[in-house]
Amino acid sequence: MYLIGLTGGIASGKSTVARRLYEHGAVHIDADQLARRVVEPGTPALAAVVEEFGPDVLRRDGSLDRAKLGEHVFGNPVALEKLNAIVHPAVRELSNRLIAKAEQDDPDAVVVYDVPLLIEAAVDHPFDLIVVTNAPRRTQVERLVELRGLEQNQAEARVDAQVDNTARLAIADVVIDTDGSLAHTMSQTDALWHRINEERRSRA
Ligand SMILES: CC(C)(COP(=O)(O)OP(=O)(O)OC[C@H]1O[C@@H](n2cnc3c(N)ncnc32)[C@H](O)[C@@H]1O)[C@@H](O)C(=O)NCCC(=O)NCCS
């Protein structure tokens, strides 16, 4: 297995890059999706969230009201930390299992673990390569407002709930500049895929 840790600030283009790597043949594991799975109705993590934040964070059908909880925690560091303390251990356990399974299924697989909070949650899988998608704060905020319908202050609160770009750039083996056109993001991603495969071929 060749394990890539893919991280980047919110709306920096991680999913776009991950999708492209998946199209090339990588296995894609998405921490945001895992974070949804671990709070599905009936899970211990959802029970803990309700215990901490009250039943108002549930919708009528018993599922988590993500918009409501997001409104509460982004901009409120104490609440966000409490939520992280419930969700992150469960995501860590599930990601360990899924990465191990991907390796079992195909020992030669390239696995991309797409994890926005690689630094914040001290994710320490044994990555072969850390790839960072990078766009300036103003581009992140602009995308959240224009593409995801957030208010300016909500968008800023979400960006500011994460470490800044400098911290991510400091741990990057490869940086993908996602402030240009989509085509530019894709061509950097394709070049990365080819580079990884060349390297692996020459090592084999
Ligand atoms: C607060 C919640 C319910 C809001 O849900 P919502 O559907 O609006 O957002 P979603 O989960 O799709 O996240 C969108 C983006 O927000 C950012 N984000 C999410 N959680 C966090 C967090 N705890 N800290 C900083 N940024 C975060 C990430 O960039 C993520 O890609 C949800 O984000 C959540 O449960 N967060 C805690 C778990 C977590 O840390 N998830 C991130 C990956 S492990």
Ligand SMILES: Nc1ncnc2c1ncn2[C@@H]1O[C@H](COP(=O)(O)OP(=O)(O)OP(=O)(O)O)[C@@H](O)[C@H]1O
């Ligand atoms: N050059 C670019 N590279 C990547 N995405 C771009 C670019 N230009 C515009 N976009 C748009 O910006 C958005 C980035 O969203 P994407 O879901 O890829 O980011 P993300 O980092 O995974 O976000 P999140 O942290 O919320 O999961 C997409 O709608 C994408 O089409």
